[in-house]
Amino acid sequence: MNAIRPWRTIERRKCRQIMVGDVPVGGDAPITVQTMTNTPTEDAVATLDQIRRCEDAGADIIRVSCPTKEATAAFGKITKASRIPIVADIHFHYKRALEAADAGAACLRINPGNIGSSERVAEVVRAAKANGCSIRIGVNAGSLEKDLLEKYGEPCPEALVESALDHIKLLQDHDFHEFKVAVKASDVFLAVAAYHALAETVDCPLHLGITEAGGLIGGTVKSSIGMGSLLWAGIGDTIRVSLSAEPEQEVKVGFEMLKALGLRTRGVRVVSCPSCSRQGFDVIRTVEALEARLEHIKTPLSLSVLGCVVNGPGEARETDIGLTGGGNGKHMVYLSGVTDHTVQSDDMLDHIVELVEKKAAQIEAGEATAFDPHAEDAVPAE
Structure with a gap:
C-alpha cells in the first residue's frame, strides 16, 4: 500500500532495541501501548482485576506504582499473575527498586539521579542486570531538578533533554544500556520540541507521552495532537496516553491513535x-x-x-x-x-x-x- 501511496509512508526513527520482559521495544518492533494502574498496589486482587481489563483492551505493557515496602511485597504476586510485562514505578527510594527487581519487574521506572549516591545507582543496576530488567528514565517538566530550573529559568526543551542526558550518563557509567527515555510535559509544544531534540541526540528507544493531559475528551485531543505529530514524524517506540480516565480507556485511545496512522492494527x-x-x-x-x-x-x-x-x-x-x-x-x-x-x-x-x-x-x-x-x-x- 505504501509503495502505491507514498504520502501514507511513515519512516520510523532508527534506534536500538531493548526488551521489557518478553516485549521488544524499539528497533523494528511494533510501537507498544502502555497504561498504569491506579489501584493501591498493596491490594493485589484489585490491581490484578484492573490489569485484566487493560490486557483485554490490548495493553502490551503496564506500569504499577511501588512507593512502599508493602507495595513491593504485593508486587511479586501481581507479576506472577499478569500476562503482560509490568514496569515498577519507583519514586525516590532505591530499595523499592531492588525489591521490585527481585519480585519480577520487567522494567524499573526510575531516574538514577534522584535516588542518591553512585553506590545506590550501582546497586540498582546490579539488581536490574541480575533480574533481566530494563530501565525507563522518566523526565517530567513538572519535576525538573532545581539546578536545571535555576540554569534555564523555567522548564524548556533544553532543560528536559539535559536532564535526560544526565540520567543516561549515570547508567552508562555503570555499563548499563537497556534503557528507554521519556521527556514528558503537559504543554504540547514543550513536549514535542523536547522529544524532537532528544531523538536527534540519543539512539535508545523513546517512550512518548503528554503528561497530565486531562480528561477523556480533552486529554485525548491533547495527546493526539502532541503524540500524533511525533509518531507521524517517526518518533516514538512505546506510548502511554495519560488521561484522567480508567486505564483501559488510555489503552483504547492509544490504539486508535496508532490505527489512524497505520502503525498498528487491532480490532x-x-x-x-x-x-x-x-x-x-x-x-x-x-x-x-x-x-x-x-x-x-x-x-x-x-x-x-x-x-x-x-x-x-x-x-x-x-x-x-x-x-x-x-x-x-x-x-x-x-x-x-x-x-x-x-x-x-x-x-x-x-x-x-x-x-x-x-x-x-x-x-x-x-x-x-x-x-x-x-x-x-x-x-x-x-
Whole structure:
C-alpha cells in the first residue's frame, strides 16, 4: 500500500532495541501501548482485576506504582499473575527498586539521579542486570531538578533533554544500556520540541507521552495532537496516553491513535458519518451500540456506517463491511466494497454484528479471501 501511496509512508526513527520482559521495544518492533494502574498496589486482587481489563483492551505493557515496602511485597504476586510485562514505578527510594527487581519487574521506572549516591545507582543496576530488567528514565517538566530550573529559568526543551542526558550518563557509567527515555510535559509544544531534540541526540528507544493531559475528551485531543505529530514524524517506540480516565480507556485511545496512522492494527476500525437530516437511521446511537458490541473483536477489519447514499457507497468500497442508510427502513449492506443485500432497521444491529464476527473468524482461520456471509448460519436479512 505504501509503495502505491507514498504520502501514507511513515519512516520510523532508527534506534536500538531493548526488551521489557518478553516485549521488544524499539528497533523494528511494533510501537507498544502502555497504561498504569491506579489501584493501591498493596491490594493485589484489585490491581490484578484492573490489569485484566487493560490486557483485554490490548495493553502490551503496564506500569504499577511501588512507593512502599508493602507495595513491593504485593508486587511479586501481581507479576506472577499478569500476562503482560509490568514496569515498577519507583519514586525516590532505591530499595523499592531492588525489591521490585527481585519480585519480577520487567522494567524499573526510575531516574538514577534522584535516588542518591553512585553506590545506590550501582546497586540498582546490579539488581536490574541480575533480574533481566530494563530501565525507563522518566523526565517530567513538572519535576525538573532545581539546578536545571535555576540554569534555564523555567522548564524548556533544553532543560528536559539535559536532564535526560544526565540520567543516561549515570547508567552508562555503570555499563548499563537497556534503557528507554521519556521527556514528558503537559504543554504540547514543550513536549514535542523536547522529544524532537532528544531523538536527534540519543539512539535508545523513546517512550512518548503528554503528561497530565486531562480528561477523556480533552486529554485525548491533547495527546493526539502532541503524540500524533511525533509518531507521524517517526518518533516514538512505546506510548502511554495519560488521561484522567480508567486505564483501559488510555489503552483504547492509544490504539486508535496508532490505527489512524497505520502503525498498528487491532480490532474494528469504524468509519462513520457525523449524521445529518438525510440519515436513514440514527447513526450516532447505531455507532455507539456497534462499538460497544464489537469491543471483543481483536482481528483487524474495517466497518463503514453512513446514514445516507451521498458518501456511503464510496466509503463502503474501502471497507470490509459497509452499511448505508436507505428509505423505508431498508438499508444497503456492502461486503468487500460490493453491494450485497439489504437489511431492515429492526434487524440491522444484530445483523452487522453477526457479519463482523463471521468475517473476523474467517480472517483468523486464513479464509479472508473466501468470505461468504451466506455460508452456514449467516443468512442475510430481507
